Amino acid sequence: MRYVIAVAEAGGFEAAAERLHMTQPPLSRQIRELERELGVTLFHRRPTRLTEAGREFVESARQVLADAEQVVERTRRAAGVDHGAVRVGYTVTTAFDEMPKMFAAMGARHPGIRIEAREGWDAELTAAVAAGELDVLLGRHLGVPPEFQTTVLRTEDFVVVVGAGHRLAGREAVSLRELRGETLRFFPRRFAPHYHDAVLGAVRGTGAEFDVWENPLPGLRNLNVSLRDSGFMVLPRSLGRQLPSGIAYLTITDEMPPIELRLSWQRNPSPAVTTLIRTARRLARREGWSVS
Amino acid sequence: MRYVIAVAEAGGFEAAAERLHMTQPPLSRQIRELERELGVTLFHRRPTRLTEAGREFVESARQVLADAEQVVERTRRAAGVDHGAVRVGYTVTTAFDEMPKMFAAMGARHPGIRIEAREGWDAELTAAVAAGELDVLLGRHLGVPPEFQTTVLRTEDFVVVVGAGHRLAGREAVSLRELRGETLRFFPRRFAPHYHDAVLGAVRGTGAEFDVWENPLPGLRNLNVSLRDSGFMVLPRSLGRQLPSGIAYLTITDEMPPIELRLSWQRNPSPAVTTLIRTARRLARREGWSVS
DNA sequence: CGACTGGCATACCCGAAAGGTATACCGCCG
DNA sequence: CGGCGGTATACCTTTCGGGTATGCCAGTCG
Numbered sequence A, B: 001m002r003y004v005i006a007v008a009e010a011g012g013f014e015a016a017a018e019r020l021h022m023t024q025p026p027l028s029r030q031i032r033e034l035e036r037e038l039g040v041t042l043f044h045r046r047p048t049r050l051t052e053a054g055r056e057f058v059e060s061a062r063q064v065l066a067d068a069e070q071v072v073e074r075t076r077r078a079a080g081v082d083h084g085a086v087r088v089g090y091t092v093t094t095a096f097d098e099m100p101k102m103f104a105a106m107g108a109r110h111p112g113i114r115i116e117a118r119e120g121w122d123a124e125l126t127a128a129v130a131a132g133e134l135d136v137l138l139g140r141h142l143g144v145p146p147e148f149q150t151t152v153l154r155t156e157d158f159v160v161v162v163g164a165g166h167r168l169a170g171r172e173a174v175s176l177r178e179l180r181g182e183t184l185r186f187f188p189r190r191f192a193p194h195y196h197d198a199v200l201g202a203v204r205g206t207g208a209e210f211d212v213w214e215n216p217l218p219g220l221r222n223l224n225v226s227l228r229d230s231g232f233m234v235l236p237r238s239l240g241r242q243l244p245s246g247i248a249y250l251t252i253t254d255e256m257p258p259i260e261l262r263l264s265w266q267r268n269p270s271p272a273v274t275t276l277i278r279t280a281r282r283l284a285r286r287e288g289w290s291v292s
Numbered sequence C: 001c002g003a004c005t006g007g008c009a010t011a012c013c014c015g016a017a018a019g020g021t022a023t024a025c026c027g028c029c030g
Numbered sequence D: 001c002g003g004c005g006g007t008a009t010a011c012c013t014t015t016c017g018g019g020t021a022t023g024c025c026a027g028t029c030g
Helices: A002-010 A013-019 A024-038 A052-079 A098-109 A122-130 A193-205 A237-241 A271-287 B002-010 B013-019 B024-038 B052-079 B098-109 B122-130 B193-205 B237-241 B271-287
Strands: A084-090 A113-119 A136-140 A148-156 A158-163 A183-186 A211-214 A233-236 A247-252 A259-266 B084-090 B113-119 B136-140 B148-156 B158-163 B183-186 B211-214 B232-236 B247-252 B259-266
Touching: A002 A013, A002 A024, A002 A052, A013 A024, A024 B052, A052 B024, A052 B052, A084 A122, A084 A271, A098 A113, A098 A136, A098 A271, A113 A271, A122 A136, A122 A193, A136 A193, A136 A271, A148 A237, A148 A271, A158 A237, A183 A193, A183 A233, A193 A233, A193 A259, A233 A237, A237 A247, A259 A271, B002 B013, B002 B024, B002 B052, B013 B024, B084 B122, B084 B271, B098 B113, B098 B136, B098 B271, B113 B271, B122 B136, B122 B193, B136 B193, B136 B271, B148 B237, B148 B271, B158 B237, B183 B193, B193 B232, B193 B259, B232 B237, B237 B247, B259 B271
Parallel strands: A084 A113, A084 A136, A183 A211, B084 B113, B084 B136, B183 B211, B183 B232
Antiparallel strands: A136 A259, A148 A259, A158 A233, A158 A247, B136 B259, B148 B259, B158 B232, B158 B247
């Protein structure tokens, strides 16, 4: 049902496949098998248009899927799981994409659970956890206390970020070797030592060596300033996409270990915390984070 | 969802598994994984009872499943597939179990399709097909015109049927060799030559030989008369179960080829005919006919 | 008018998940 | 306290959903 709706909304198989985070052939097959089982043609092909029966199907199917969602919510409510509060600490690398989406997902599916979110650098979050002020941590290569359990929400590669005036700004992909002699811009290590080490370790693993110039101002918001004239940064791909205009990001052709976004929580989590964990996992599947 | 409802209705995992035509362990696992995903316990175990949340789940899930059924019906209706008529010829071996169930399934899911059913022996049905009076044939080892297409709806083994006073009537299983010297009762070959040959061929394939006494009256309705004193019959298992009281049926321990129930139709079937074929296949899956 | 391109279909492969078999465990009853 | 009904656990098999490579066809443009 989701597939038919996606094809109808996207106006074609290829576009729908992308939206569903899958490829076109299995999608075509699933639709065709459904058509065989129903004995009814849902789409005219070439161009892809809904048939009369297809319109009917999409309309009813939307209702059924919505109701199915309701089932789990009502059940959770009946079990008394849908209340309480979660205190989340997150890093700046999640502040543009993942954290807002998770916040939205929790609000939509579990309005009864209150979320207290606090952005901070590695040391601040660690201190807050030690003080018992946080239940959950969300970040990339955060320092996490050993008594916490962890799951990976997203795995992705790095991209190179340069200013729009850079000589490579028009390229799709580069090797790090092409950047020899340039300066790698980074925030000071003390703000997020594990992440800092992970990125530089990954870069050095390719055999490349760079001068690292540590911008005294941490944060990603003033990139166009620091990259105006020269130098480059190395960031997870999803962050590269979120940057303001005047900035270009390039795929790296060298072999590099991927970077992981992790969710951590202390043992014996409250029902509200487990609900947040489940919701985050669902979100990751829906958004295709395990893949890209 | 179907699984949870089945467990709730059956009052236990084992009984529910039987109703679903599967075994208990995978059912238990599925339920447990659903409970994990929901973060909610649906059943108290030992004894198996619904929790409060479980009741909520069952209630909502019933509605969703019913609506999902509706989706396919509305779609078929919109495609204009749900009208027309099918003329079905069937043999007496299907008259107790399969044919009534198929009739009921068609009435429930496709009330717009009219069914004309005609019971008859092999030769009568063949003649009716030749005269263009039938669209579909349902039977066990019927003679089917070569231009018909065929699918297998059910595969099962044979049982031995004896009168209640027979010396073996209390037994669970027998070898055909234990019946040496007794008379195999059968209807005259001319009524259904292919079926007759299939059964006797299967029996002789075990190495056993019997006197065959052909009851001049065909039909299964007067069995208790013909089996009152002595003799036995060999029938497909599902027919053995349907017999009147005063009759016992026994599993055969010898190796014998199974007997198939087949559905046949002429090429280029009308939409109504393909609908009936699909419905029959669904029915066969639901009833577990491919297995038993 | 034919070569090109975009988009769906076809063929084949692989891994995850569903179902089956064998068996252990556990509460209940005699 | 031992047998029994019924659920859980361990392990294997099969099925199906998804991926990659490639074919095919309609519409378009040189």
